[in-house]
Amino acid sequence: MKNRKPPIVKVMSFNIAHGSGMDGILNLERTAAVIEDSCASIIALQEVDRFFGERSLFLDQVEWLGERLGMFTAYGANIEYEAENPDMPNHQYGNAILSKYPIAYSKNHHMTPVQQWYGNDEQRGVLEAVIEIDDMAISVYNAHLSLKDEELKLSVKEILALTQKSKFPTIVMGDFNAPPFYAPIQEMNCHFTDAFLKMKQGDAYTYPAPHSYSTSDVELKPVTRIDYIFFGPEMEVAQTAAILTDASDHLPIVADLVLARTKQNKPNHKQHSKVKA
Template structure:
């Protein structure tokens, strides 16, 4: 069994508008996921260094998948993948997306308890037109991979409708019924999504709600407990 979480951490800026990365790590500690897919993991200005210091990741037993696209960053355009001690990295790849503003996605092939798993993390555009183009680009990249693996896609899709890019991802992947995760204090928007391919059994899934999660970011984390067939 593998526990996967996805979390838009808002550059670790808490409800009091101060950067508090320790709160993000405490929320991740509440969840205890084997793999964490992050959005907005880099600071917004300057050299765009990681919003989560390396020592905090290590103290909580996490390692960032090394995309090495920008010095001081743990991902690509704010998208990052953290793994726990029972997960190994087999291969990783940044994905370039069509966009008018800086956007990207990340792919990681992992060895997890029970098998091998491909994860894709993303944070899509505010524009519906560009979201669909980005979704199709990600799906094309998956088709172009040198080998197939059971795949979980997750992230902040910025999709308020029931169609759009959800329809694109849903053509060959099953959407998970996670519930609303935005805004963290009074969640009404189902912006944070997960999809899985064949080869993955979803045992349970949902939104992580706690007093700390309601103030650590403007999104709540979503999670899924899965098994590789």
């Protein structure tokens, strides 16, 4: 019997700004269309609301996107407020993972905040998921990290400690809020491969998303790269791209990753339910 070819998985990282575009209009269908058109099968989303407030019409964006795209979902709330009405669900804001493949396990990890005299950042987090692909499993980590240097450094150390515990090939994606020359990003590069650097696309800027102002000739263009897809040694990258869209203030990024077939013990966790469109 011939050995089967290693699977190729298209992954995406996308800070969706709770579905609000560069035009200031909330349009989650536009967000979903960008994801759908990318043909990505594993998607890491940041800034996702669940019943958060009027800005997102108190919608459960995770459930809505899962149903709209016909994908398995996992969610990690990094900010949560109790609803004034005890019959209503809590207001949540955090990270989500969508997958065409079954999600066998997920866990949200809050990053340790760093107290600073000029004020504290919002609670940051990394959502971990184990995803089953055919007869294999991979670990996916979705990060939304701090703008503050000391907290960012600590968060990267905590991410590396988490990933070292994984028994499966690992992908780390997300909004790191730091350009490639920052020391914490360099530290990530010591342990993982930056998909865009590997494909010689280090200039694939992701922030801010392009937008033309109707009142002038000024055009806003991406000037920095703060969104990343990192992968471990059991994988290779075949293709990368930053997708031009004004559906958010960040450009989504995608990578085609080739997974080497390795002998694994399958995860023994209860699978997440799949929602169908």
